[in-house]
Amino acid sequence: MNRNYIFLTLLMLLLATGVLFLPEKPEYKQTKPEDLLYEIIQPTRYVTTDQVAKMIIDKDPSLELVDVRDVNSFEKFSLTNAINIPLDSILSESNQEYFGIPGMKVVFYSDDDIKADEAWVLTRRMGYKDTYVMTGGLNRWIETIINPKMPPDDAPYTAFEQYEFRKGAQMYFTGVKIEAKTTKAKVTVHRKKKKAAPSGGC
């Protein structure tokens, strides 16, 4: 027997035995870090309070509002048709059915951006697409939709349009009566001077 064959056989056997002891790599199905970093800096992952308000008013069926605050805060105040998934239970098995529904846009909101952003990163890393964050959260919502401020006089035309929309949305969400847009001009009635009543006859 050729000695080389014996040597190679033993070497191969040794290598193959070594393969048995290689640790198994845990498989995480998640977005790669580079992709995630790229997506984090995209402004398209944010939606404004105006956009959310419009979608709610239009009864957009693809909107899925997710409130990531705790249950107490959710019960005190929440947006129309929002579901409550507190941030600490966002990874739980039973909540996974809310994400990744084809055609649905998941919009996270909290009191501000921070918790909603965390929820966005967590779900994005799990590979769910079409998730968004409502900019500014409920604080911005109160500021812009519930108590909209009249833009200054020299603001561009679009600012006034936006204000008009917000007033409308305010009415939709709070039911306040909106005061008439036009300022009341004093109506002065100019009456015709009555001609002297006919007296006497010809």
Add this chain to the structure above:
Amino acid sequence: MGPLIPNGVITGEWDFVIAILLGIAFGFLLEASGFSSSRNIAGVFYGYNFVVLRVFFTAVIVAMTGLLYFDYFGWIELDKIFILPTYLAPMILGSVIMGFGFLLGGFCPGTSYTAIAIGKLDGILFTVGLFIGIFLFSEAFPLFEDFYYSGFIGNVTLTDVTGIPAGWFAFAFTVIALASFWITMIIEKKVRKNIKEYKF
């Protein structure tokens, strides 16, 4: 690091360059292993020459354990490599037909080209037949299209199907391969009186 193209280490245009280099290496090794002779190849079916079995088993076990180690060292990401989709019944039938072709013609497609390269007439005829076969297959394809795509179970590996770690398969396969090397060597010695010992 690897696979190189999916990870963007090199661009996709290198595909063809790599294909040519690998093709040259493959052809060279087929010829060097004696695969341009149909006697060497068909010998495995008649039990007097097992060079086919040894060469292919060697390639398989070296590549298999090598890839597992590469994966461990982080040189290649095994979950990124392409895995051929499995169509169970058509693949079994296909391999039976391939085996018959191997046995009758004395070549597989690759080795027939190495045979042409060294000017073998049977290699040339085999290749002509190969192209006629490809033509007939393409023309008649609608007849067995349904069967061709039947039994699809996805781009799976044995580990995906059975749940047994890849390392165990590699180990079992290596043991089987090494055992077959020694057994076939003994068989060859008994069958062929004038055998010359392989030296390297």
